[in-house]
Amino acid sequence: MGHTVGEQSIQFDSSVYLLGAGSVVGKKEGDGPLGKYFDKIGQEDGLFGCSSWEEAESTLQKEALSIAMEKAGISREELRLIYAGDLLAQTIASSFGIMGFHRPVYGLYGACSTMGEALSLASMAVAGGYGECVGVVTSSHFCSAEKEFRYPLGYGSQRPLSATWTVTGSGACILGTRKSHARITGITTGKIVDYGLKDSFNMGACMAPAAASTIEANLRDFSRKPEDYDRIITGDLGEIGQKILFDLLEEKGIRIEERHMDCGIEIFDKETQDTHAGGSGCGCSAATFASYILPKVEKGEWRRILFIPTGALLSKVSYNEGKSVPGIAQAVVVEHC
Amino acid sequence: MGHTVGEQSIQFDSSVYLLGAGSVVGKKEGDGPLGKYFDKIGQEDGLFGCSSWEEAESTLQKEALSIAMEKAGISREELRLIYAGDLLAQTIASSFGIMGFHRPVYGLYGACSTMGEALSLASMAVAGGYGECVGVVTSSHFCSAEKEFRYPLGYGSQRPLSATWTVTGSGACILGTRKSHARITGITTGKIVDYGLKDSFNMGACMAPAAASTIEANLRDFSRKPEDYDRIITGDLGEIGQKILFDLLEEKGIRIEERHMDCGIEIFDKETQDTHAGGSGCGCSAATFASYILPKVEKGEWRRILFIPTGALLSKVSYNEGKSVPGIAQAVVVEHC
Numbered sequence: 099m100g101h102t103v104g105e106q107s108i109q110f111d112s113s114v115y116l117l118g119a120g121s122v123v124g125k126k127e128g129d130g131p132l133g134k135y136f137d138k139i140g141q142e143d144g145l146f147g148c149s150s151w152e153e154a155e156s157t158l159q160k161e162a163l164s165i166a167m168e169k170a171g172i173s174r175e176e177l178r179l180i181y182a183g184d185l186l187a188q189t190i191a192s193s194f195g196i197m198g199f200h201r202p203v204y205g206l207y208g209a210c211s212t213m214g215e216a217l218s219l220a221s222m223a224v225a226g227g228y229g230e231c232v233g234v235v236t237s238s239h240f241c242s243a244e245k246e247f248r249y250p251l252g253y254g255s256q257r258p259l260s261a262t263w264t265v266t267g268s269g270a271c272i273l274g275t276r277k278s279h280a281r282i283t284g285i286t287t288g289k290i291v292d293y294g295l296k297d298s299f300n301m302g303a304c305m306a307p308a309a310a311s312t313i314e315a316n317l318r319d320f321s322r323k324p325e326d327y328d329r330i331i332t333g334d335l336g337e338i339g340q341k342i343l344f345d346l347l348e349e350k351g352i353r354i355e356e357r358h359m360d361c362g363i364e365i366f367d368k369e370t371q372d373t374h375a376g377g378s379g380c381g382c383s384a385a386t387f388a389s390y391i392l393p394k395v396e397k398g399e400w401r402r403i404l405f406i407p408t409g410a411l412l413s414k415v416s417y418n419e420g421k422s423v424p425g426i427a428q429a430v431v432v433e434h435c
Numbered sequence: 436m437g438h439t440v441g442e443q444s445i446q447f448d449s450s451v452y453l454l455g456a457g458s459v460v461g462k463k464e465g466d467g468p469l470g471k472y473f474d475k476i477g478q479e480d481g482l483f484g485c486s487s488w489e490e491a492e493s494t495l496q497k498e499a500l501s502i503a504m505e506k507a508g509i510s511r512e513e514l515r516l517i518y519a520g521d522l523l524a525q526t527i528a529s530s531f532g533i534m535g536f537h538r539p540v541y542g543l544y545g546a547c548s549t550m551g552e553a554l555s556l557a558s559m560a561v562a563g564g565y566g567e568c569v570g571v572v573t574s575s576h577f578c579s580a581e582k583e584f585r586y587p588l589g590y591g592s593q594r595p596l597s598a599t600w601t602v603t604g605s606g607a608c609i610l611g612t613r614k615s616h617a618r619i620t621g622i623t624t625g626k627i628v629d630y631g632l633k634d635s636f637n638m639g640a641c642m643a644p645a646a647a648s649t650i651e652a653n654l655r656d657f658s659r660k661p662e663d664y665d666r667i668i669t670g671d672l673g674e675i676g677q678k679i680l681f682d683l684l685e686e687k688g689i690r691i692e693e694r695h696m697d698c699g700i701e702i703f704d705k706e707t708q709d710t711h712a713g714g715s716g717c718g719c720s721a722a723t724f725a726s727y728i729l730p731k732v733e734k735g736e737w738r739r740i741l742f743i744p745t746g747a748l749l750s751k752v753s754y755n756e757g758k759s760v761p762g763i764a765q766a767v768v769v770e771h772c
Binding site for chain 1: 443487523525531534542556559627
């Protein structure tokens with residue numbers, strides 16, 4: 099079971115354990131600073147043996163979830179529910195990625211915050227007694243995302259320095275009731291926050307206010323201070339978003355600099371990889387969580403962390419119709435046990 | 436609380452009540468057979484006072500949810516969570532529709548099955564003790580959907596007789612712990628089912644196998660017969676999908692003809708409205724549920740129904756890349772009390 103805490107949070111009384119995780123990424127991500135942590139790294143062409151970028155992205159999900167199941171030691175039949183999402187229109191990477199598992203499915207869309215949303219809903223399911231084993235998986239692919247949100251790659255458009263680089267990758271986790279060394283003890287559901295920014299090449303700035311809102315709500319709802327977390331880890335704010343996050347939180351008297359980490363900043367080497375402000379995409383936080391963050395909690399290197407994937411809510415159509423880019427951030431508290 | 440039943444279902448032990456519902460539709464839907472049941476009907480232009488179809492669709496969600504809250508007698512602050520979704524890329528109708536409520540949000544994508552998914556996840560939340568009042572809302576708009584999935588309206592393309600007409604409409608419900616005359620007693624989560632069909636102008640045929648799969652799972656998991664339901668109501672199979680559904684279920688020895696109803700068939704008058712196989716879109720089942728189905732359960736005219744919104748999982752890109760159109764169907768058991 100769980101119970102509500104404050105305005106936006108839920109605390110889980112019965113435990114929700116993380117039983118296994120899988121990550122699959124592209125070559126560029128494999129060449130980055132986190133390269134050695136990923137379970138599987140693709141070839142230069144980014145196609146993962148497929149004939150389209152979309153199929154390749156589906157394959158990432160398929161493989162990440164399969165690895166997570168294998169590590170959790172569970173069979174396909176034991177998977178009660180799957181929560182899945184991606185960035186593409188009508189989340190087709192997920193539909194075609196998880197179809198072959200033949201398991202009950204809920205499709206999600208939370209832009210790059212989807213891994214936070216999926217972990218939240220899966221925790222609610224496990225704690226609620228709705229399944230002993232529940233899977234979550236999200237993905238993004240640089241090539242399918244550029245086509246979806248900006249320009250076809252062949253167009254060769256220039257990217258401003260504020261732009262982030264969509265991660266080619268997928269991360270999956272199995273949550274369940276069986277004891278392990280990491281558990282989800284609470285969540286904070288995000289509100290949509292709109293500061294009126296309209297620049298889809300500066301998504302860090304669009305998402306930072308949502309990250310600030312959810313972090314503030316989490317600390318308030320659970321009566322915690324930043325020091326109560328070993329790390330506060332956002333999804334893909336990148337360098338510009340990170341600065342704005344610090345500023346916004348400081349206005350509220352909250353200082354997180356010492357313990358803040360951003361998956362988008364960690365996943366690429368800015369100096370050598372030409373990725374500008376950092377990585378993004380719902381594969382960014384998902385693959386980083388599955389490969390790098392979760393193992394540190396499992397080992398007890400970090401006792402308690404706050405993981406907050408962040409999403410920019412835009413589409414080609416909303417952008418071209420001159421709408422702003424609101425943000426959302428979904429937070430999950432993960433503790434060593 | 437709830438507990439799992441069979442392979443795909445959950446039964447709710449503590450009650451999940453339906454506290455209020457709202458529906459807003461376009462003029463064509465208002466002129467149809469269910470016209471008198473809707474809460475609000477728009478003007479001929481379909482713009483609902485906005486300057487784009489997408490903004491109009493957001494307005495539908497905003498108004499439907501506001502009406503549902505008013506009928507449930509709850510304030511914005513009492514709404515613990517909102518589950519929302521639509522058909523557009525990156526579900527922007529929902530993002531911009533519900534942003535102004537400033538409530539914690541989870542975005543969903545289940546194509547036209549999204550209302551079933553939203554009701555399912557909201558029920559899980561209420562029964563799990565995660566909120567005393569939870570809102571669900573989904574929408575579709577004929578003009579934004581044609582642009583998204585097929586051709587711009589100005590192109591004037593011909594529609595084959597197997598095509599359905601996307602409903603301009605939104606339906607919203609408030610679920611909670613406070614006693615009322617209708618409650619959700621169980622859900623059956625759908626699997627993605629792919630029969631390899633590729634015709635986006637015959638979505639009824641694409642979705643019928645998923646509807647059959649979820650109905651069969653529901654009857655098996657709860658050890659029920661079709662007669663245990665006063666009505667078995669699919670989302671938007673239309674006339675062609677309905678025939679296929681009957682055939683597929685009959686192969687399994689299940690006959691539902693006498694008690695089957697399809698929101699897509701009910702919402703338009705085929706003879707006079709030129710809508711071909713019926714209505715579709717996640718606004719179709721949502722608006723029909725909120726305006727016509729739920730009141731019949733509340734009055735006790737129907738004691739127990741099975742509501743199964745159905746979704747076709749395709750995008751412009753998947754279609755143009757020659758992929759099939761898999762289906763999914765999410766079922767909810769609603770009972771008078």
